[in-house]
Amino acid sequence: MSAIEFDGVSKWFGDTVALSDVTVSIGAGVTGLLGHNGAGKSTALAVLAGGTRPSQGTVRVLGHDPHRDPQVHRGLGIVADGEATWGHATARAQVEFLARQRGVADHRSATRRVLDRVGLTDAADRRVGGFSKGMRQRVKLAQALVHDPQVLLLDEPLNGLDPAQRRADVDLLAALGREGRTVLVSSHVLSEVERMAQRVLVVVNGRLVAEGEPAGIRELLVDRPRTVRLEGERVLELAGLLLARGLVDSVRREGAGRPGVLVQAPRAVALAEAVPRLARESGTTLRRVEGIGEDLESVFAHLVRAARGAGR
Numbered sequence: 073m074s075a076i077e078f079d080g081v082s083k084w085f086g087d088t089v090a091l092s093d094v095t096v097s098i099g100a101g102v103t104g105l106l107g108h109n110g111a112g113k114s115t116a117l118a119v120l121a122g123g124t125r126p127s128q129g130t131v132r133v134l135g136h137d138p139h140r141d142p143q144v145h146r147g148l149g150i151v152a153d154g155e156a157t158w159g160h161a162t163a164r165a166q167v168e169f170l171a172r173q174r175g176v177a178d179h180r181s182a183t184r185r186v187l188d189r190v191g192l193t194d195a196a197d198r199r200v201g202g203f204s205k206g207m208r209q210r211v212k213l214a215q216a217l218v219h220d221p222q223v224l225l226l227d228e229p230l231n232g233l234d235p236a237q238r239r240a241d242v243d244l245l246a247a248l249g250r251e252g253r254t255v256l257v258s259s260h261v262l263s264e265v266e267r268m269a270q271r272v273l274v275v276v277n278g279r280l281v282a283e284g285e286p287a288g289i290r291e292l293l294v295d296r297p298r299t300v301r302l303e304g305e306r307v308l309e310l311a312g313l314l315l316a317r318g319l320v321d322s323v324r325r326e327g328a329g330r331p332g333v334l335v336q337a338p339r340a341v342a343l344a345e346a347v348p349r350l351a352r353e354s355g356t357t358l359r360r361v362e363g364i365g366e367d368l369e370s371v372f373a374h375l376v377r378a379a380r381g382a383g384r
């Protein structure tokens with residue numbers, strides 16, 4: 073059995089479906105839980121942490137029902153979204169407090185070790201109130217790790233961090249995964265999860281719509297149907313060539329007074345490869361090439377349609 077098991081899990085709040093029939097096993101290593109705002113990521117983590125019960129289906133963490141069995145917390149570390157530190161206490165005091173609460177045998181040395189691991193040794197005896205966001209995030213991580221848990225749940229842990237802090241945290245989480253821990257990290261940024269995760273689960277409107285290695289998920293997200301706007305000299309000739317070669321399904325001129333042409337490509341990557349080459353062949357001088365509707369929502373909407381098509 074994997075450390076984390078979802079079996080037919082649904083969760084609704086009144087009329088809102090936060091999770092819909094999710095079945096998945098998650099084992100050792102880093103797994104990214106990718107989805108837009110409101111997709112159900114926090115709910116999935118809350119169900120695993122025992123904070124909320126599924127409306128339907130079962131979850132197991134290290135074989136326990138997290139909602140009923142407090143034993144689960146011996147093997148579980150949680151880094152929640154948002155602020156969870158006390159400004160007036162030192163980093164060491166906050167981590168030690170958690171260590172004592174969880175019954176860690178030698179809580180002082182465990183605290184020392186974990187503060188060192190997250191890079192807070194020098195700041196350990198300073199009040200957390202004066203810490204940067206990244207340092208406070210480290211305190212939360214140290215609190216989650218002090219009892220050496222097998223399973224670690226992190227809700228958008230890289231939010232609000234600067235690039236150097238992000239890199240450090242990505243390295244730390246990747247290392248925790250390599251040690252054989254089961255690390256589940258939520259995010260709405262693919263490039264973030266693909267740097268640390270061996271596996272990515274994509275959640276859209278509460279449904280698990282795709283899963284796989286980061287490279288495969290990237291391909292799925294990037295190489296999808298896309299509307300592209302082309303602007304330049306003789307751009308209609310270029311669009312004609314694209315149509316003739318089956319690289320686009322349709323060509324439409326923009327409305328009056330606008331110089332562009334809108335093409336609908338079934339595979340965006342093939343189009344991107346062909347456009348510069350065919351522009352040269354047709355003598356087109358391109359001024360602009362831009363994707364239309366490139367927001368994350370439209371990417372996820374595509375995945376939902378793809379998942380429906382596959383009968384999931």
Ligand SMILES: Nc1ncnc2c1ncn2[C@@H]1O[C@H](COP(=O)(O)OP(=O)(O)OP(=O)(O)O)[C@@H](O)[C@H]1O
Nearest residue numbers: 085088089090107108109110111112113114115116
């Ligand atoms: N306690 C609650 N009561 C009512 N609705 C809720 C509750 N918790 C979550 N929801 C709803 O369930 C859906 C999923 O929310 P969830 O917070 O799990 O998404 P998320 O992917 O974590 O998004 P975000 O990144 O914005 O936190 C949303 O529509 C949200 O409004």
